[in-house]
Amino acid sequence: MVRIQAPPSLLNSSSCQICNVNHHAIDILIRNCHSAISGTGGGSNDVQWCFSQVKGAIDDDVAEADIISTVEFNHSGELLATGDKGGRVVIFQQEIENKSQPQCRSEYNVYSTFQSHEPEFDYLKSLEIEEKINKIRWLPQKNAAQFLLSTNDKTIKLWKISERDKRLEGYNLKEEDGRCIDPNTVTALRVPVFRPMDLMVEASPRRVFANAHTYHINSISINSDHETYLSADDLRINLWHQEITDRSFNIVDIKPVNMEELTEVITAAEFHPNQCNTFVYSSSKGSIRLCDMRASALCDKHSKLFEEPEDPSNRSFFSEIISSISDVKFSHNGRYMMTRDYLSVKIWDLNMETRPVETFQVHEYLRSKLCSLYENDCIFDKFECCWNGNDSVVMTGSYNNFFRMFDRGQRRDVTLEASRESSKPRQVLKPRKVCAGGKRKKDEISVDSLDFNKKILHTAWHPQDNIIAVATTNNLYIFQDKVN
Amino acid sequence: MLGNGVKRKLDEDGLEEGKALLTSAAGAAGSHSRVNYTLQRQTVLNISLMKLYGPPRTPATEPALQRRVLINNVIRRIHHEFKEEGGAGLRAHFFAVPPPAPNITEDEGYHEAPTSAFGGVLSPPLSPLSSLDSGLTPASLLDDDPPLFFALPPSSPHPLGHHPVSPRPSEPPPPPAKDSFSSALEEIEDLCPIAVTTSTTSSLPLSPPPSPQPPLSLPAGIDMKEEGRTYSPKDKESLLLDESQAAKTDPPSAHADISPSSGGFLTDFALDDILFTDIDTSMYDFNLPCGASSIPPNLGVSKTTPMVTADDLVKTLSSYSGGGAGSPPLTQNQPFKMDLAELDHIMEVLVGS
Numbered sequence: 108m109v110r111i112q113a114p115p116s117l118l119n120s121s122s123c124q125i126c127n128v129n130h131h132a133i134d135i136l137i138r139n140c141h142s143a144i145s146g147t148g149g150g151s152n153d154v155q156w157c158f159s160q161v162k163g164a165i166d167d168d169v170a171e172a173d174i175i176s177t178v179e180f181n182h183s184g185e186l187l188a189t190g191d192k193g194g195r196v197v198i199f200q201q202e203i204e205n206k207s208q209p210q211c212r213s214e215y216n217v218y219s220t221f222q223s224h225e226p227e228f229d230y231l232k233s234l235e236i237e238e239k240i241n242k243i244r245w246l247p248q249k250n251a252a253q254f255l256l257s258t259n260d261k262t263i264k265l266w267k268i269s270e271r272d273k274r275l276e277g278y279n280l281k282e283e284d285g286r287c288i289d290p291n292t293v294t295a296l297r298v299p300v301f302r303p304m305d306l307m308v309e310a311s312p313r314r315v316f317a318n319a320h321t322y323h324i325n326s327i328s329i330n331s332d333h334e335t336y337l338s339a340d341d342l343r344i345n346l347w348h349q350e351i352t353d354r355s356f357n358i359v360d361i362k363p364v365n366m367e368e369l370t371e372v373i374t375a376a377e378f379h380p381n382q383c384n385t386f387v388y389s390s391s392k393g394s395i396r397l398c399d400m401r402a403s404a405l406c407d408k409h410s411k412l413f414e415e416p417e418d419p420s421n422r423s424f425f426s427e428i429i430s431s432i433s434d435v436k437f438s439h440n441g442r443y444m445m446t447r448d449y450l451s452v453k454i455w456d457l458n459m460e461t462r463p464v465e466t467f468q469v470h471e472y473l474r475s476k477l478c479s480l481y482e483n484d485c486i487f488d489k490f491e492c493c494w495n496g497n498d499s500v501v502m503t504g505s506y507n508n509f510f511r512m513f514d515r516g517q518r519r520d521v522t523l524e525a526s527r528e529s530s531k532p533r534q535v536l537k538p539r540k541v542c543a544g545g546k547r548k549k550d551e552i553s554v555d556s557l558d559f560n561k562k563i564l565h566t567a568w569h570p571q572d573n574i575i576a577v578a579t580t581n582n583l584y585i586f587q588d589k590v591n
Numbered sequence: 592m593l594g595n596g597v598k599r600k601l602d603e604d605g606l607e608e609g610k611a612l613l614t615s616a617a618g619a620a621g622s623h624s625r626v627n628y629t630l631q632r633q634t635v636l637n638i639s640l641m642k643l644y645g646p647p648r649t650p651a652t653e654p655a656l657q658r659r660v661l662i663n664n665v666i667r668r669i670h671h672e673f674k675e676e677g678g679a680g681l682r683a684h685f686f687a688v689p690p691p692a693p694n695i696t697e698d699e700g701y702h703e704a705p706t707s708a709f710g711g712v713l714s715p716p717l718s719p720l721s722s723l724d725s726g727l728t729p730a731s732l733l734d735d736d737p738p739l740f741f742a743l744p745p746s747s748p749h750p751l752g753h754h755p756v757s758p759r760p761s762e763p764p765p766p767p768a769k770d771s772f773s774s775a776l777e778e779i780e781d782l783c784p785i786a787v788t789t790s791t792t793s794s795l796p797l798s799p800p801p802s803p804q805p806p807l808s809l810p811a812g813i814d815m816k817e818e819g820r821t822y823s824p825k826d827k828e829s830l831l832l833d834e835s836q837a838a839k840t841d842p843p844s845a846h847a848d849i850s851p852s853s854g855g856f857l858t859d860f861a862l863d864d865i866l867f868t869d870i871d872t873s874m875y876d877f878n879l880p881c882g883a884s885s886i887p888p889n890l891g892v893s894k895t896t897p898m899v900t901a902d903d904l905v906k907t908l909s910s911y912s913g914g915g916a917g918s919p920p921l922t923q924n925q926p927f928k929m930d931l932a933e934l935d936h937i938m939e940v941l942v943g944s
Binding site for chain 1: 631635
């Protein structure tokens with residue numbers, strides 16, 4: 108992260124000269140926008156994305172347990188965690204080969220693998236509880252160890268990942284191989300010394316937060332107060348203290364008295380990145396509610412309701428389903444939030460509830476296929492979205508292993524593909540185009556040729572650099588910007 | 592398109608056209624778009640019902656609440672539209688269902704659209720049906736005589752001739768089919784005298800649905816009759832609740848709460864029997880495409896069903912339908928066999944043998 112002396116104009120006013128994105132006037136640490144750091148965080152047309160690495164089996168026959176279900180960078184970007192359907196967490200660490208050369212390519216290699224969740228059986232309902240990891244969230248680093256929260260449908264766990272690269276030698280009462288020494292035979296004492304050993308990364312569960320959710324957990328979010336976090340299921344949101352596992356506070360409850368009247372569920376929730384009293388949650392009807400925990404203990408009454416009126420010309424049987432929000436993410440600066448529904452990505456200014464400030468169409472060509480997509484359940488796919496480090500570009504996934512990036516300032520977008528065919532080292536990704544109808548040009552793909560089994564639901568962007576992690580069904584692709 | 596390697600271009604064309612008609616002019620295009628809209632609404636309703644009440648994709652784990660709520664909302668909305676249009680309007684709509692499109696491929700497009708849905712819709716009720724106490728279901732089935740029509744495939748005008756919008760002047764119902772159907776019923780009677788008496792009593796008043804594809808529609812028509820009774824609303828409700836109890840997948844939480852609510856729906860629907868007799872089988876192509884792969888192919892078909900009866904029927908029917916569409920009887924026999932095996936199975940249950 109580079110600290111720059113902000114030009115006076117930017118200190119007083121609040122909009123970037125180039126892309127008109129507003130900033131907090133007092134924000135001297137200019138992480139955003141085009142006025143700042145050269146090279147990093149540029150728009151999608153400035154950046155050429157190159158293949159860097161791919162993780163996972165090459166097999167076309169995908170084992171169900173290997174399906175990636177979540178991807179998350181930690182706060183420094185040095186660690187990249189993935190969760191899969193088999194309940195495992197794999198953490199990759201960035202190896203910076205040569206720190207003196209900033210342009211060198213860094214690779215992510217396996218750092219730690221552990222089984223986070225096991226399948227369970229709910230005896231009361233005679234149903235299995237899947238071990239699939241729904242979300243991973245990293246805690247801000249406080250000491251040498253790393254901490255992350257991982258959750259399946261019902262239970263959240265706090266994991267400590269620590270390194271061990273030294274061991275003690277020279278115990279007085281223990282031999283090197285572990286046998287005990289009889290104290291009576293000890294004639295002299297020595298002080299044990301540290302000796303280096305091969306790096307060992309240990310993951311240990313430090314807390315288990317269980318039995319707080321009747322419905323399936325869809326989100327966890329760590330508060331900026333570094334003490335609490337929230338977990339959201341379909342109907343309730345609970346607030347936890349990171350240290351306390353036997354209690355949680357319910358802060359949102361939308362369960363109706365009569366379940367027959369249930370028409371709306373919670374789909375995602377997130378804490379504000381800076382304001383520890385503010386969080387948002389999205390619903391299956393396309394609305395986002397911002398709540399202030401200072402207002403009342405139970406935040407059923409929202410402080411703000413973000414909702415865009417439906418476009419009557421696009422009304423269909425599936426209008427509600429495609430308006431269901433699958434992901435909500437605050438921008439790093441906390442001014443905006445992004446929501447992903449089935450066909451589009453919307454950027455909302457937190458100060459304006461009536462409509463989003465920007466709307467990007469991800470795959471509008473699917474609008475005429477909604478009935479088929481309803482029939483084969485693809486319409487219920489939950490795509491995630493993410494911001495880049497300076498909030499100038501957003502990214503989300505699509506079908507056929509395509510993913511899309513939208514540059515907010517330059518108003519440009521690009522479609523790229525994560526495929527084995529374009530996986531030569533440092534190969535530049537070629538923009539893809541989908542032909543919606545009419546004459547198909549060369550290199551375009553027609554909508555009917557799209558593979559709806561190849562969906563990119565999970566993507567993550569490095570917090571500072573232009574490094575992205577894109578998860579196909581069972582592979583993790585890492586792309587970086589082209590180094591000249 | 593559906594991700595299983597099957598390109599269903601016709602389906603998309605048909606639906607797209609329906610959709611295009613829907614989105615353009617918002618119904619001002621007259622009866623054509625209205626009919627398309629009704630058909631598409633029907634399709635969506637049937638798909639939704641199948642999604643909710645069909646075999647679960649992951650039977651071991653709890654179904655996703657968000658998905659169920661969204662599908663429920665779709666059904667609610669369609670139900671609401673039905674109510675707004677009113678009962679009389681309902682009948683008119685269902686009679687007026689067949690679109691005036693003379694193009695057979697387009698019809699096949701429509702046919703294909705609900706096929707995977709209906710194919711599944713057909714089968715599941717049969718298994719719970721067979722598992723139910725035979726004393727319980729048949730009596731209530733027999734008592735509940737559905738009204739004298741079904742939502743017919745787009746290509747077949749209703750025999751009672753109630754439709755104000757006469758759809759297909761280019762394709763008059765072939766008279767031999769009508770007769771062959773009644774003959775087929777008689778054939779069934781001969782083969783299973785006890786069982787069929789009760790079943791055909793209620794079916795006979797129903798004229799067979801002639802269609803440009805008689806080989807397909809005849810056994811489907813028979814099945815439809817069975818299905819019509821199977822789907823009589825009160826039984827659907829008891830059927831579903833029984834099924835859910837039998838399957839023990841009804842947890843005492845939201846899941847259980849949804850089922851009674853759908854029971855609540857169905858009670859409402861029970862007021863209009865029509866809505867359930869819409870689950871129309873006659874346009875099904877029983878070569879289920881891969882899109883319906885969630886439905887096990889043997890669902891509803893008892894492997895122990897003696898095929899002799901079914902074969903006899905098949906031979907009889909194909910001899911009647913020989914003059915029909917001219918499709919090779921061999922290829923048509925496969926779906927027939929499955930159909931008739933199911934039919935056989937139902938009869939066994941009805942008879943209690």
